[in-house]
Amino acid sequence: MGEDFSALGRRLASVDAQVRTAADGAGREPAEITRIVVTKFHPPELITRLRELGVGEIAENRQQEFAGKLERVPNPGDLSWHFVGQLQTNKARAMARAAKTVPLTVHAIDRVKLVDALDRAWDEEEAPSLDAFVQVNLTDDPARGGARPEDLEMLAERVAHASHLRLRGVMAVAPLGEDPAAAFARAAGLADVVRTVDPDARSLSAGMSGDFVEAIAAGATHLRIGSAITGNRPPRG
Numbered sequence: 001m002g003e004d005f006s007a008l009g010r011r012l013a014s015v016d017a018q019v020r021t022a023a024d025g026a027g028r029e030p031a032e033i034t035r036i037v038v039t040k041f042h043p044p045e046l047i048t049r050l051r052e053l054g055v056g057e058i059a060e061n062r063q064q065e066f067a068g069k070l071e072r073v074p075n076p077g078d079l080s081w082h083f084v085g086q087l088q089t090n091k092a093r094a095m096a097r098a099a100k101t102v103p104l105t106v107h108a109i110d111r112v113k114l115v116d117a118l119d120r121a122w123d124e125e126e127a128p129s130l131d132a133f134v135q136v137n138l139t140d141d142p143a144r145g146g147a148r149p150e151d152l153e154m155l156a157e158r159v160a161h162a163s164h165l166r167l168r169g170v171m172a173v174a175p176l177g178e179d180p181a182a183a184f185a186r187a188a189g190l191a192d193v194v195r196t197v198d199p200d201a202r203s204l205s206a207g208m209s210g211d212f213v214e215a216i217a218a219g220a221t222h223l224r225i226g227s228a229i230t231g232n233r234p235p236r237g
């Protein structure tokens with residue numbers, strides 16, 4: 001465990017150094033880039049160790065696993081949580097419940113039905129408490145998740161008008177087999193379009209272990225980094 005812990009610290013420091021170098025190279029301030037650690041499939045103890053290393057932003061991608069970790073990580077409200085997986089409409093209430101106890105951002109809003117289900121999960125008088133990215137699908141394969149580029153602005157407007165959601169920007173995953181720089185450039189262009197819907201929705205959630213340098217060059221503000229920091233994921237439970 002001591003050994004594991006120091007390896008975790010080394011990988012985290014190495015990724016953060018690469019983030020700073022990439023930000024410098026792109027003429028950007030590292031402070032405008034949020035590095036989120038994706039802990040999916042790992043036990044809750046990993047989150048506690050990451051917190052001891054100063055990590056404050058944690059991401060999960062399956063609703064049940066996320067709910068379980070909120071119960072098992074001590075003081076979960078001291079962390080900012082991100083849900084980066086595809087979300088079923090029937091999980092909207094559970095997500096809203098979580099958002100009432102911890103700071104929560106949902107990254108993969110990809111359809112109007114999901115916006116409406118999330119918005120309805122609050123009582124009318126309750127303040128907004130869920131930050132939301134609209135996800136764009138940069139492939140031609142609908143199974144990859146995300147809205148079609150031509151539908152993104154409409155979806156962003158729907159989020160902007162929802163009483164209980166706060167539009168943050170665009171989320172994208174680089175397609176397999178395409179140069180990530182080209183894919184992220186398209187995502188950045190779409191983020192500019194979404195900014196016309198709400199000038200405060202300035203964020204771009206892009207970049208994973210294999211492509212965060214390209215994402216930073218394209219203007220990413222939120223990196224979702226898993227294995228480069230956590231090491232290999234255990235097999236899915």
Ligand SMILES: *Cc1c(COP(=O)(O)O)cnc(C)c1O
Nearest residue numbers: 038061084208209224225226227
């Ligand atoms: C798992 C996951 C990541 C992190 O992937 P790594 O390649 O391990 O960095 C980022 N984004 C999403 C949506 C994920 O599901």
